[in-house]
Amino acid sequence: MKRNKMFKKPIIISVGASYFYQALRLQTDMVVHVEWRPPAGGDREVIDILRKLKEKLNKK
Amino acid sequence: MEVKVKILYNEFHDSILLMKVSEKIRDLEGIIDAAALMATEGNKEILKNIGLYIDEIDKADASDLIIVVKAKDELYADKAISEAISLLSKGAEYLEAEERYYTLDDAFQALRNANLCFISIPGEYAAIEAEKALELGLHVHIFSSNVPIEDEVRLKDIGRRKGLLVMGPDAGTSIIGGVGLGFANKIKRGDIGIVAASGTGLQEVSSIISRYGGGISQAIGVGSRDLSDEVGGITTLMAINYFKDDPETRVILLVSKPPSPIIAKKILEELGNCGKKVVVYFIGLREKLNANDNIFFASTLEDAAFKALYHSTGFHYSEAPFTIDKDVLHKLVEKEIDRLDKDQRFVRGLFTGGTFATESQLILGDLLNDDIYSNTPIYKSRYIHGMESKENTIIDMGAEEFVEGRPHPMIDPRLRNMRIIKEMYETNVAVILLDIVLGYGSHNDPAGEVSKSVIKARQNSDKYVSVVCSVTGTYEDIQNYREQVDKLESAGIIVMPSNAQATRLAALIATRWDASKFLWR
Numbered sequence: 295m296k297r298n299k300m301f302k303k304p305i306i307i308s309v310g311a312s313y314f315y316q317a318l319r320l321q322t323d324m325v326v327h328v329e330w331r332p333p334a335g336g337d338r339e340v341i342d343i344l345r346k347l348k349e350k351l352n353k354k
Numbered sequence: 355m356e357v358k359v360k361i362l363y364n365e366f367h368d369s370i371l372l373m374k375v376s377e378k379i380r381d382l383e384g385i386i387d388a389a390a391l392m393a394t395e396g397n398k399e400i401l402k403n404i405g406l407y408i409d410e411i412d413k414a415d416a417s418d419l420i421i422v423v424k425a426k427d428e429l430y431a432d433k434a435i436s437e438a439i440s441l442l443s444k445g446a447e448y449l450e451a452e453e454r455y456y457t458l459d460d461a462f463q464a465l466r467n468a469n470l471c472f473i474s475i476p477g478e479y480a481a482i483e484a485e486k487a488l489e490l491g492l493h494v495h496i497f498s499s500n501v502p503i504e505d506e507v508r509l510k511d512i513g514r515r516k517g518l519l520v521m522g523p524d525a526g527t528s529i530i531g532g533v534g535l536g537f538a539n540k541i542k543r544g545d546i547g548i549v550a551a552s553g554t555g556l557q558e559v560s561s562i563i564s565r566y567g568g569g570i571s572q573a574i575g576v577g578s579r580d581l582s583d584e585v586g587g588i589t590t591l592m593a594i595n596y597f598k599d600d601p602e603t604r605v606i607l608l609v610s611k612p613p614s615p616i617i618a619k620k621i622l623e624e625l626g627n628c629g630k631k632v633v634v635y636f637i638g639l640r641e642k643l644n645a646n647d648n649i650f651f652a653s654t655l656e657d658a659a660f661k662a663l664y665h666s667t668g669f670h671y672s673e674a675p676f677t678i679d680k681d682v683l684h685k686l687v688e689k690e691i692d693r694l695d696k697d698q699r700f701v702r703g704l705f706t707g708g709t710f711a712t713e714s715q716l717i718l719g720d721l722l723n724d725d726i727y728s729n730t731p732i733y734k735s736r737y738i739h740g741m742e743s744k745e746n747t748i749i750d751m752g753a754e755e756f757v758e759g760r761p762h763p764m765i766d767p768r769l770r771n772m773r774i775i776k777e778m779y780e781t782n783v784a785v786i787l788l789d790i791v792l793g794y795g796s797h798n799d800p801a802g803e804v805s806k807s808v809i810k811a812r813q814n815s816d817k818y819v820s821v822v823c824s825v826t827g828t829y830e831d832i833q834n835y836r837e838q839v840d841k842l843e844s845a846g847i848i849v850m851p852s853n854a855q856a857t858r859l860a861a862l863i864a865t866r867w868d869a870s871k872f873l874w875r
Contacts, residue, residue: 300470300493300531300651301596301600303531304470304531305464305465305467305468305469306470306471306472306535307462307466307468307492308472308689309473309483310498311370311475312368312369313368313369313371313470313761314474314497314535314536314795317794317795320832321534325355326465326468326800327454328454328460329455330475330483331366332476335364335366336415337364338417342636345448
């Protein structure tokens with residue numbers, strides 16, 4: 295398994311709930327937070343269009 | 355009285371921030387009740403149940419945020435809604451700017467030696483972020499549930515090829531290098547390595563190990579579906595492989611739902627050849643499996659922890675159903691039975707941990723000689739919706755119908771508090787059975803919350819209902835195991851040393867000792 299350093303000293307990027315980031319922060323300094331937002335503001339129609347576009351581009 | 359709603363279309367905030375905003379506006383002057391939440395079907399259902407639903411909410415859907423307030427008059431309602439909007443816009447202001455990023459790539463640029471990505475976003479988006487993390491060479495822990503199983507298989511395949519561990523999806527807990535991810539307790543370091551397909555299972559075994567003088571090297575949460583046929587135990591096998599070569603691990607403890615025979619064979623073969631002592635608890639598996647003589651099977655979470663402790667520290671344990679003195683137990687049960695009416699016969703379990711709900715169904719099923727109703731039943735015929743109860747019932751309040759667009763009940767105890775009170779008013783209920791889970795990620799005073807509800811219900815009822823629980827946690831947890839137990843006991847709640855023992859005690863009380871014939875044979 296790669297990067298077994300994780301088991302000695304985890305250095306963490308926490309994506310999502312700030313609540314869990316804060317729980318991690320109580321235990322270690324080696325953590326940063328990504329304040330995540332859904333793509334296209336969570337608008338499902340736009341997300342669907344983006345997904346289809348991406349699929350098309352991938353096919354090309 | 356005025357119920358008012360404000361819909362913020364296509365606005366998203368994480369459910370924990372929404373819970374905090376709800377709590378703040380609920381405390382404002384002139385406000386009777388309030389909630390800020392995403393307008394998912396589950397949340398709409400909850401609003402209906404607590405009398406906060408008005409027709410206007412029909413217009414909102416899962417991608418919209420709603421703020422509902424019940425106030426003394428319109429002025430108070432308007433004031434609370436603007437306060438909620440302002441609190442939401444401040445959002446994560448309390449986080450220091452240099453520690454906050456908006457994309458995984460940016461965060462990685464700032465922390466190039468990162469080796470692990472923890473993901474807690476809605477399940478439908480989790481795979482996208484996890485794949486990015488794997489591309490960056492990071493191990494991944496996915497807390498999110500509701501990730502399609504095809505995505506799980508794809509992510510774990512990528513991880514395996516790259517030598518990266520994919521813990522989860524739906525992994526509530528891991529403890530890596532002493533740092534707890536998700537819901538985790540402060541556990542002493544030691545030589546037991548845990549692999550678990552159950553978050554609360556991991557919390558219970560690691561807490562018992564720590565409380566009884568043992569410790570862990572690492573605890574790897576693999577996600578609830580890792581041992582399914584589709585996933586094939588990819589992460590479990592990688593974890594076993596890691597522990598096999600890890601000089602700090604002398605004993606391996608595996609906790610999981612029973613896998614299919616094919617997967618079980620593969621896992622047991624790997625464990626049989628790992629050269630270390632192994633304890634396996636396949637939750638609810640009745641038949642005996644063939645395995646090498648370095649493998650020992652356990653019958654409950656507590657039994658699994660005790661067996662691992664025995665191999666690690668020489669800890670002495672017995673197979674007795676209770677660890678407390680027989681005379682003490684006798685007096686305890688007698689006292690509770692004396693206070694019950696003849697028609698109070700049923701047990702109602704309200705759990706925040708899914709594995710506790712399953713473990714209690716298994717134990718109760720045997721002791722009451724009856725199948726138990728549940729929203730996560732062992733037998734499909736005993737399914738009931740999470741909002742309902744019937745005869746002997748165990749509800750997993752962390753199940754999908756309760757947590758979609760809402761914080762987990764370990765974080766936000768409000769729904770369970772209300773349910774405890776409701777069940778205590780039911781005529782035929784003898785015992786309420788609960789779990790109290792401490793640790794990082796959990797509420798800062800879960801015992802205080804439960805105690806308040808029990809005291810309130812007892813004040814408003816002439817009838818006595820027994821309340822039995824166990825506390826999952828350690829003396830080093832931020833909430834402190836001892837203090838939490840004291841608080842519960844002062845409120846007249848019986849605290850047992852494990853979920854298994856709490857469930858057995860509930861059965862003895864509800865059956866007026868009749869269940870003892872199954873316990874001491």
